Amino acid sequence: MVRLSELEKAEVWDRFEAGESQRSISRRLGRSPSTIRTLLLGSGFRRPVSGAEWSTLRLSLIEREEISRGLAAGESLRCVASRLGRAASTVSREVAANGGRHSYRATSAHRASRHRARRPKPAKLGFNHQLREVVEEKLELWWSPRQISDWLTEAYPDSQEMRVSHETIYQSLFIQGKGSLRKELWRCLRSGRATRRPQGRPASTKGQIRDMVMISERPAEVEDRAVPGHWEGDLIIGKNQTAIGTLVERWSRYVMLFPLPDGKTAEAVRDALTATVQRLPDHLWQSLTWDQGKEMAQHVQFSIDTGVDVYFCDPKSPWQRGTNENTNGLLRQYFPKGTDMSRLTQEDLDQAAYSLNTRPRQTLGGMTPSDKLAETLQ
Numbered sequence: 001m002v003r004l005s006e007l008e009k010a011e012v013w014d015r016f017e018a019g020e021s022q023r024s025i026s027r028r029l030g031r032s033p034s035t036i037r038t039l040l041l042g043s044g045f046r047r048p049v050s051g052a053e054w055s056t057l058r059l060s061l062i063e064r065e066e067i068s069r070g071l072a073a074g075e076s077l078r079c080v081a082s083r084l085g086r087a088a089s090t091v092s093r094e095v096a097a098n099g100g101r102h103s104y105r106a107t108s109a110h111r112a113s114r115h116r117a118r119r120p121k122p123a124k125l126g127f128n129h130q131l132r133e134v135v136e137e138k139l140e141l142w143w144s145p146r147q148i149s150d151w152l153t154e155a156y157p158d159s160q161e162m163r164v165s166h167e168t169i170y171q172s173l174f175i176q177g178k179g180s181l182r183k184e185l186w187r188c189l190r191s192g193r194a195t196r197r198p199q200g201r202p203a204s205t206k207g208q209i210r211d212m213v214m215i216s217e218r219p220a221e222v223e224d225r226a227v228p229g230h231w232e233g234d235l236i237i238g239k240n241q242t243a244i245g246t247l248v249e250r251w252s253r254y255v256m257l258f259p260l261p262d263g264k265t266a267e268a269v270r271d272a273l274t275a276t277v278q279r280l281p282d283h284l285w286q287s288l289t290w291d292q293g294k295e296m297a298q299h300v301q302f303s304i305d306t307g308v309d310v311y312f313c314d315p316k317s318p319w320q321r322g323t324n325e326n327t328n329g330l331l332r333q334y335f336p337k338g339t340d341m342s343r344l345t346q347e348d349l350d351q352a353a354y355s356l357n358t359r360p361r362q363t364l365g366g367m368t369p370s371d372k373l374a375e376t377l378q
Helices: 004-016 024-031 033-042 061-072 079-085 088-096 106-117 129-140 143-154 166-174 183-188 267-278 301-307 320-329 346-357 367-373
Strands: 230-237 242-249 257-259 287-290 309-312
Touching: 004 024, 004 257, 024 033, 061 079, 061 088, 061 106, 079 088, 129 143, 143 166, 230 320, 242 267, 242 320, 242 367, 257 267, 257 320, 257 346, 287 320, 301 309, 320 346, 346 367
Parallel strands: 230 287, 287 309
Antiparallel strands: 230 242, 242 257
C-alpha cells in the first residue's frame, strides 16, 4: 500500500477540518476510504502538532520575553496583556502555568508550551502497567468505563497514578495510537461496537390494549424513586422472535429475568410474571410500568392475581421507562442479537442478573443493586 505523502496528509486535514466527508476526501485524492479513515483515526480525529508547527493564536517567544520583562519591572498582568494586545486571562494562565510571577522564564515557558501542544499525546494506560491491568480486569467483568473510573477513585484515594477518566479508556479501545488496552476488550462494552456511531431506533408498531392505566396516573412516589417496590419491565427479542422478560426495580436498580420458552403470548408472559413476583416479599411489589406491547394484554388478570398495579407508557416513548431501557442495553452484552432465547434456562438468566446486581452503580453512590435492595430486607 502506497503511503500518503506529507502534502496529501495536509490536504486531508484541511478538507476534514472544513467539514468535508471522508468519502468525498478519498474521491478528491484518489485514495481508498480506509486509507483516509486510518489517517484520521490514528490521531483521534485531531490534526497532529509537530515540533515545527505553531499556531499564530498561541503566544510566541517574543511575546513571552515581553511578559518576562513586564513581570521583572513590576507591571500588572493586565498592563502586560494590554501592551501585547492579548486577553488578561491569557497572560494570567501563561504565568500561572510556568512558575508564577517570581519564577517565570520566557525560554523555559516557551519550550514547555511546545511540548504540551504535541499531538497525539502518549496514553496514560500505555506506560502505567498496573493501571492498565486493573482496567482490563474490570472490562472483562463487563464494567463500563465510567464505573471503572469512579471505582478507581474510591479504591485508590491517595494515588493520582491510579486515576483514569472514562474517556481515556474509550480512546484506548477505539483510537489507533492510543490503543493501550487489548483490542478484543471492545467486545466487553455494552454497545458491542469497536467504533462510536449513532444508532437509530425503528418506530413501534404495537397494538392497543384494553383497560390500560396510563403512566400519567402513576403515583408521584414512583417518579421520584422515593420508595422501593416499583418496577419497569419489557421483553428482549432474539432469534426467530424468541424472547425473555426483564424487570428492574426503580429505587435499587435490582434486575430480575424470566424465560419464555413457550413464546411471548399474553398468557405465557402473565404466568411468568406471576411466578417471578413470588420470588420476593410482597412489599417489594407495588407497581409495574410496561410499554404498550400485546404481551401485556392480560394485565388485568395479572393485577388480580398478584396485587401489582400495571401502568403503561405513552406510544413511542421508551424514555418513560428509561431504567429498563438502560438495563436492556446492558443485557445485550450477555444475550446479543441473534441469540435463541428459547434455549435459555432460569439458571442462565439468574447468572446474568447476578452479574448486573453486583456491579457498583454511579446512580447509587457506588453501591451495588443487591446491597441497595438488601436495605429493605433488614
